[in-house]
Amino acid sequence: xxxxxxTKARKAAARRAGAPGDAIALLKxxxxxxxxxxxxxxxxxxxxAKGALSAKICKALKVHTQIExxxxxxxxxxxxxxxxxxxxxxxEHAGAKDLIAQIEAMKPGDDLYDAKVKxxxxxxxxxxxxxxxxxxxxSRRAKMDLVALGQRMAARKKELMAGAA
Numbered sequence: 001x002x003x004x005x006x007t008k009a010r011k012a013a014a015r016r017a018g019a020p021g022d023a024i025a026l027l028k029x030x031x032x033x034x035x036x037x038x039x040x041x042x043x044x045x046x047x048x049a050k051g052a053l054s055a056k057i058c059k060a061l062k063v064h065t066q067i068e069x070x071x072x073x074x075x076x077x078x079x080x081x082x083x084x085x086x087x088x089x090x091x092e093h094a095g096a097k098d099l100i101a102q103i104e105a106m107k108p109g110d111d112l113y114d115a116k117v118k119x120x121x122x123x124x125x126x127x128x129x130x131x132x133x134x135x136x137x138x139s140r141r142a143k144m145d146l147v148a149l150g151q152r153m154a155a156r157k158k159e160l161m162a163g164a165a
Contacts, residue, residue, distance in 0.1 A: 021150045023072055024139065024146055025150065026150050026153055026154055026157070028132065030060065030064045034061060034124060037060075038117075038125075041054065042118075047109045048108070051108040054117050057117070058103060059161075061120075066156075067153045070156065071153050073089065073090070076138075076144065079139065080135075080142045086135070092130075093127075096123055096127070099119065099120045099123070103116050
């Protein structure tokens with residue numbers, strides 16, 4: 001089935017505008033949400049509230065990194081050829097996953113719990129800065145089909161969120 005000029009124009013506009021179906025828009029929305037949660041965490045004093053919010057942060061980050069590694073990064077690597085930047089992103093993910101595992105093995109109130117959540121937030125802010133400042137613009141320039149990629153990522157995210165503990 002041929003794609004109409006109208007459909008092509010709509011998809012191109014969505015890619016440029018960062019429409020909800022756009023992979024980069026999806027990732028940026030995740031970034032914004034998690035950064036907000038880290039800010040909220042700083043204001044908490046109650047251990048139960050800290051535990052609930054840190055669990056929410058960890059779950060979201062695990063799902064986010066998984067959809068990036070399974071879907072976005074391979075597509076970006078193929079389209080951009082930027083092996084060093086994507087290799088660095090994978091190493092940053094590994095560091096975040098290690099810290100998430102440490103946090104999940106602890107309880108709020110344990111020694112270093114708050115510090116680990118804070119450091120995780122700082123690592124995420126650094127990682128987000130590189131993705132949004134370098135990888136995402138490079139991916140747009142490479143003319144990736146970000147709408148189709150976004151649809152695949154949204155479906156996978158929904159699946160992972162439903163199955164995550």
